[in-house]
Amino acid sequence: HLKGALRPDFSWGYATAAAQIEGAWNVDGKGESIWDRLGHTPGKIKDSSTADDATRAYDFYKEDVALMKSYGVRAYRFSLAWSRIIPLGGKDDPVNPKGIEFYNNLINELIANGIVPFVTLFHWDIPQALEDRYGGMLNKEKYTPDFLRYARVCFEAFGDRVKNWITYNEPGVYSLAGYAAGVHAPGRSSNRELNEEGDSSTEPFIVSHTELVSHAYCVKMYREDFKPTQKGTIMITLHGNYSTPWDDTDPLDIEAAQRAREFEIAWFGDPVYKTGDYPASMRAQLGDRLPRFTEEESKLVLGSSDFYGMNSYTTFFVKHKKTPPEPKDHVGNVEKLDTNSKGESRGPESDTYWLRTNPWGLRQLLNWIWNRYKVPIFMTENGTTAKGEHVDAPPSEDILNDKHRIEFFNGYLNALAGAVKEDGVDIRSYFVWTFTDNWEWAAGYTDRFGVTWIDYNSPEKKRYPKKSATVVRELFEHLIAKE
């Protein structure tokens, strides 16, 4: 009954990030990024791997576009590596023509194959030189002009063909994983013994503030200097897993779940789409540890995204904590659990510890965002790992018939279509995370999210399509309305 639930011009395809797939980390003039640095630091990556080669998407972009085309996609979301375009990153540093050439080739290849590019400017890989010069995003005054110059170079070089821009991918994950958990680059954290450098009680909030403000200036620049001629759209992509009460009859848990959503989602959503400021629950708990927007910043940030870009993977049961919040708490003083008060599970396990399949959570999340912000939603990431995909080539039939992933997409795409058709949520895109297995950040090559299995031992990183690639295509053929 959900046949034709999605609008005829619904965009769907795969999403990737440069640092996870490209390889060629120091080839053709590319500079070092903070992820190159972290990958080369002993003890930081689970399987001691690096992304020096990754899937070699830099070398095989033509083959990849052809494979994507065979998967039936309408669009492809990828990110630009800042350090490939401006190796040292700064506003007065030289542009690397080879970097521009690579992305021009990729964009042209996509367009020649009828695939619409969605381009992310920043997917976590800031040039190492900017980190070394002034501490990267901890220094908003120095960082912002560098980011704006980088964005300007990209709009000038690619904006005649790229009409869908994303400034930042998951600003909250960048700041929390890089400055609180410390497992992601730049790896600063006082929450971990490994690295006592940063102050986790303030830095993630400072860094995210820089992301929001520089995003807003970037959008202003695009709208004033480029949009009149290029006529594209621009948005930010936020992460957001859903939180639902552990005991849905307990007012304290109901409040805690709402607080958790505010700390995770409204942290960015409210400034951009609702108030120009952080949620009151965050101010109440964090006080002056949460930066304040100047009047000018607040005005700029509010309304600074054409659409709601959303990545989501899972849902947690949330219980209130009786104890007062710790200074290093970033989640709203709650506990996030796998089962609720009735003993129900939040879903079957994948291969990744935090990830569980629960399509009902996605539907609640979409409704929550829609009701709070009333902005059309572009789903820019959603996907899963599956157990037992870590083997040497050739992969078994079982692996290529990735049952868990197929069930995941079946559930989530039907939940999405239900949210559109039955709840009236305006959703305009869906990008599967991800096209091929890739370098899953600090997890290295041990987590496989792709609909294409990669043989990392072969020099050409041989690609093996999984069945989920076909199933996703069939699901969209069913769910998208004909013109």
Ligand code: GCO
């Ligand atoms: C994200 C990350 C992806 C991850 C994915 C799975 O934007 O969350 O962009 O790079 O690989 O989330 O963990």
